[in-house]
Amino acid sequence: MIGSMSTATQSAPSTSLTPAQISAWKRDGFVAVPGFFDAGETRALQAEVRRLQAAGKLRNVATIGDGRTTSTTAFNMQLCPAAPHSPLIRALPFSRKVVGAVTALLGDEVLLYLDQIFLKPGQHGVGTNWHTDNAYFQSRESTAGTGMWIAIHDANRANGTMAVIPRSHALDLTHERDPGSDHHITCAKAVDPADEVVVELPAGGVLFFNWGIAHRTGGNATDHDRAALAYHFVDERRKPENWSTSYAGGTAPPVLAGRGASSAAREWGSDQTGVFDRLVAGQEAGAA
Numbered sequence: 001m002i003g004s005m006s007t008a009t010q011s012a013p014s015t016s017l018t019p020a021q022i023s024a025w026k027r028d029g030f031v032a033v034p035g036f037f038d039a040g041e042t043r044a045l046q047a048e049v050r051r052l053q054a055a056g057k058l059r060n061v062a063t064i065g066d067g068r069t070t071s072t073t074a075f076n077m078q079l080c081p082a083a084p085h086s087p088l089i090r091a092l093p094f095s096r097k098v099v100g101a102v103t104a105l106l107g108d109e110v111l112l113y114l115d116q117i118f119l120k121p122g123q124h125g126v127g128t129n130w131h132t133d134n135a136y137f138q139s140r141e142s143t144a145g146t147g148m149w150i151a152i153h154d155a156n157r158a159n160g161t162m163a164v165i166p167r168s169h170a171l172d173l174t175h176e177r178d179p180g181s182d183h184h185i186t187c188a189k190a191v192d193p194a195d196e197v198v199v200e201l202p203a204g205g206v207l208f209f210n211w212g213i214a215h216r217t218g219g220n221a222t223d224h225d226r227a228a229l230a231y232h233f234v235d236e237r238r239k240p241e242n243w244s245t246s247y248a249g250g251t252a253p254p255v256l257a258g259r260g261a262s263s264a265a266r267e268w269g270s271d272q273t274g275v276f277d278r279l280v281a282g283q284e285a286g287a288a
């Protein structure tokens, strides 16, 4: 049964973004928000990524350069989607501040499209080449969706943080297969790296960027692993016609806000309202 306290029936969450941040996302296509997640939330996410890594859930998508053969020296570790493996990651997008932020950017009818962990091991981590998310998702309007890239660890130039090309959603960027990965595509030949803005974020910070923004990460030259957790959201009215890269295949993408929103009770069979906060509090209490 679908709980009565769904996001649809609760009062609209207050946005966790400032008007200036919302304007920046609309104008430049991206905005960085340091401190979006507090210290306790960040610790819980770090512990969860460590747990999934130790359980062998992440796989190396880096190849020897032929687009097929897995590299044994270069590592771009990913888990997509991660939500089925983690109550915390499943619950996070339904927290009030995430719903508030995403609806402030995309409007009041939003779907959660996909989630993914990216981990670059210390010394051996390689980056993800230039691409736009809409080259995968294929919405007719690339600004119909936003990525929410969470820095699980401090993300800086030395460990290969994210770089974006401002306003690149206005460009026509042709993609081709990236031979450095077993499935990625890239628009590296179509962008000018001189236009990039490198986004450094302390752990817990978030980068929002629309699906048309060209972005890349670099290699990790430090001794410590660096991970990110990314979610992708889309305006329901402008969603892609092809759902093959979303959670679909077992379940429909959960409605995050608007008609039919049930905090995933309808799609995933369990109401996620308040779950993220409860799991973080439990983790903090256990660690005290």
Ligand SMILES: O=C(O)CCC(=O)C(=O)O
Residues within 6 Å of the ligand: 118, 127, 128, 133, 147, 149, 215, 216, 217, 228, 230
């Ligand atoms: O963290 C990475 O390596 C790439 C992230 C990315 O491409 C995304 O979040 O869309």
